[in-house]
Amino acid sequence: MRGPVDDSGADNAAGAERFFALQFTTGPMQVRAALEELMACLAAWAMPGDLIEAAEIVMAEVFNNIEEHAYGAKNSGPIWVSFLALARKLVVTVSDQGQAPPEDLIRGKCLADIVPEALPEGGFGWALIRDLVHDLRIFRRDGVTHLSFTLTFVPERIRPPYSKGGKK
């Protein structure tokens, strides 16, 4: 695993762009270690707690999905992650060399589609991702899947009610 690429340099005044990237190989403990490193980065950048929480939830789901579906249970492979912090948002890219994701990855079920009373044991992962991020994009080129999205600093309480249940 690599450390910060360009973090808190002398010219990194408050509000300046900050960038962090790492690469790791899939595996449950490796995912944990990567999450720990990424969250430490956001904490070091003094990101709002709300955003750090959302980032941990989203990154865990993204990594688990790559591990379980792109590479599959029996294989492992590399994941590349980058964080770019701008004034009001965090731009995230995640790339892997696994299987191509399904077509409906971006427009699939969201949190409002979950029926808690049915006691589902799955289907939460991508719903959480879709509801917590903005600008979700995916493209595949030369056998590599590139996922990108942003996490904004807008507090949840003043965001549109994407996921408060009921009909969309």
Added chain:
Amino acid sequence: MRLIHQLERNCLVVTLEASRIDAAVALAFKEAMRGLPGDGAVVLDLTRITFVDSSGLGAIVAVMKALAPRRLHLAGLTPTVERVFRLTRMDSVFPIHVSVEAGISDAS
């Protein structure tokens, strides 16, 4: 995964020797929660659990179903864990308590 459980009034309070219920331990968590002694309500102490991902959430739901008709109570959710339950609205299907003590009071 190792569990510590103790009987308090009629409730079995279960504490996990873990800090996360995630994809790495979801299966082990489900296995460990099988065959808990007694037949009263179960209060799962989550005060030291800092993170639950979708696999962990699914495992907790599976444990809840497996325990039925025993009721599974959740106590002491930390902020990120609370957020996962709230976002998925799975907080509506579990009795959730601010502390283990509150869970025991309600469940016993």
